[in-house]
Amino acid sequence: MHIPDGLLDPITTLVLWIVTITFMILGYFRMGRMFEKEDSEKLIPYIGVLAAIIFAFQFVNYPVPGGTSGHLVGGTLVAIILGPWASVIVLFLILVIQSLFGDGGITAIGANTFNMGIISGIVGFYLVMLFVRILNNTSLKKELKVTIATAIGSYISIVLASFICGIEIGISGTIPIEIAVPAMVFWHILIGIGEGIISALIVYYIYKTKPDFITTESILKVK
Amino acid sequence: MVVIAVGFTIGFLSENPDGLERVLIDYYGEEWLENLFSPWIPFLSWITNDYVAGIIGVILSITVLMGTFYLITRLKKKKLE
Numbered sequence: 458m459h460i461p462d463g464l465l466d467p468i469t470t471l472v473l474w475i476v477t478i479t480f481m482i483l484g485y486f487r488m489g490r491m492f493e494k495e496d497s498e499k500l501i502p503y504i505g506v507l508a509a510i511i512f513a514f515q516f517v518n519y520p521v522p523g524g525t526s527g528h529l530v531g532g533t534l535v536a537i538i539l540g541p542w543a544s545v546i547v548l549f550l551i552l553v554i555q556s557l558f559g560d561g562g563i564t565a566i567g568a569n570t571f572n573m574g575i576i577s578g579i580v581g582f583y584l585v586m587l588f589v590r591i592l593n594n595t596s597l598k599k600e601l602k603v604t605i606a607t608a609i610g611s612y613i614s615i616v617l618a619s620f621i622c623g624i625e626i627g628i629s630g631t632i633p634i635e636i637a638v639p640a641m642v643f644w645h646i647l648i649g650i651g652e653g654i655i656s657a658l659i660v661y662y663i664y665k666t667k668p669d670f671i672t673t674e675s676i677l678k679v680k
Numbered sequence: 681m682v683v684i685a686v687g688f689t690i691g692f693l694s695e696n697p698d699g700l701e702r703v704l705i706d707y708y709g710e711e712w713l714e715n716l717f718s719p720w721i722p723f724l725s726w727i728t729n730d731y732v733a734g735i736i737g738v739i740l741s742i743t744v745l746m747g748t749f750y751l752i753t754r755l756k757k758k759k760l761e
Contacts, residue, residue, distance in 0.1 A: 458700050463716035486753065497753045501746050509738045516734050525702040543749075550748060554740045558733055559722035572694035619699065632707050640706070644699035647697065 458530065458621055458645075459555065460569050462562030465630040472566030473625070481549060482540035492543075502669055504547075507538060511551055512658065516524055519651050529650030532577025533611035534656040537585060537603070538663065540673050544578030545570065552620030568625055573616045574664070586648045586677055593680045600664040603671070604680055612653035619645030 464474075491547070492500075515531040521527050536544035549570045556563045588606035623641035627634025663670050692757045699706055704713050 458698065460700065461713075461716050462718035464704075474697050488752070488756075492749070492753045492756050497757070498750065500754070501750050504749045505742040505746040508741040512738050512741040513734065516730075516737075518696070520696060521699075523702075524696055526696060526698055527710075546748070546752075547745060550744050554737060554744060557722055557724045557740075558727070558737060559725040562718060563720055563722075564718075592761055622700065623703075626703075632703070636707065637703065640703040641699065641757040644702055 458560030458569070458572055459552075460562050460565040460572075460622065460625070462630065464562070464631055465565060465568055465625055468577060469625055470564055470568060474569045476565040477545070477549065477570040477575070479494040480542075480545050480572075481581075483547045484633075487542045488540060489679045500672075503667075504539070507535065508547070508551065511535060511547070512554070512620060514655060515551070515555070517655075521644070521647045521651075523644075523647070525644055525648075526550050527645075527651045529655050530573045530577050530615060530620075531656070532573050533581030533585060533614050533652075534659055536578040537548055537607060537656075537660055537673055537677075538583035538671055541579040541582040544582070548574030548578060550605045555556050567615075568622075573623050576618040576621055577611070577614045581610050582673070585610035585668070587680055589677045593678070598616060599679045601672075602675065603664060604661040606656035606677075608653040611656040612649040614637065615649035616642060616645050619648075 491676055511529070511531040514531060516528070518526040518528050530548075532548055533542055535547045539547065549566065552561055552566050552569045552573070555561050561569050585603075585606045588609050590604055592606055597605070617645040619639060619641040619673070623638035624634060625630050626637040626641070631637070632640075660671070668674070692747065696702075701713065722734065724736065
């Protein structure tokens with residue numbers, strides 16, 4: 458879903474940059490207390506590993522029926538591990554690095570961060586929270602509740618992000634909105650399955666091996 | 681490290697365009713997509729080998745993110761003092 462340069466019109470590009478920068482500033486101030494603790498530097502190596510995972514997995518182009526491919530976005534995944542506000546900053550930085558290789562446009566970083574960091578990250582996180590609340594009424598183990606909620610939440614967030622991306626393309630006049638939106642959503646209904654599965658597997662693995670790395674457990678209120 | 685290795689191993693199996701590219705190619709064709717205006721030449725686009733690009737990207741990601749969050753934690757703690 459990396460929007461290249463030249464696809465969106467200047468006004469849409471500018472508005473999305475303003476929104477993204479606003480969210481990043483808010484994110485800095487609203488990031489969880491874990492970054493203020495005495496031993497918060499201990500999180501830093503894990504953030505490095507997470508960065509590597511997100512970058513590497515964004516390279517994983519899995520084939521999707523119909524002659525296309527998908528890759529992990531990781532917004533919801535990062536939001537569950539580091540919190541929704543941190544996910545915007547993480548995705549922004551990864552998108553900047555990817556733009557150095559020509560993967561996603563430099564002028565489109567605002568739009569890409571909006572779609573992958575804010576929609577997939579923040580909205581995805583709150584979707585996961587919603588599904589955790591629903592699953593709290595079951596007798597499933599904690600890690601399974603978070604895993605299943607992650608799968609569903611990240612899937613929906615990707616489809617939603619593709620919907621928004623379709624609107625951005627339509628508003629910019631690149632492709633008529635009545636074509637762009639259904640086409641984007643159609644492909645991402647398929648691509649999102651991979652996002653859901655990969656995100657869920659990573660969360661499950663972390664929950665089993667290093668559960669305290671999931672810093673949002675208290676916010677998710679898993680019972 | 682296993683995750684990264686797996687990612688690289690299977691990451692280049694699909695040469696097909698991703699969802700957004702597919703939509704654009706279906707509407708305009710591949711040539712149109714390749715000729716979109718860009719205000720710059722990406723600094724690292726000269727790296728043609730996917731594996732080299734991937735390794736450099738991972739190293740950059742780790743460095744930039746660790747550096748950024750280290751700064752963030754220091755700033756937040758300083759504010760508390």
